[in-house]
Amino acid sequence: MTHGSKTMQVVPDDLTEPIQWFCLMCDGVEESAPGAEPPSPSICPTCIRLALVQSLRALGVKL
16 A cells, blocks of 8 residues: 655644644644654554554454
């Protein structure tokens, strides 16, 4: 699966504002706490959970 190049980050001038970033899987806009770096790769927590559940199901793990 190929993902777009939506790695643009809006970096505020002052570190008191949250940093916005785009999820590579769902294209949703997420925010990181002020002064914190976005996750790498840029995937939101919801997409991470969905991918984990799909992987576990593929392995035959019952949830």
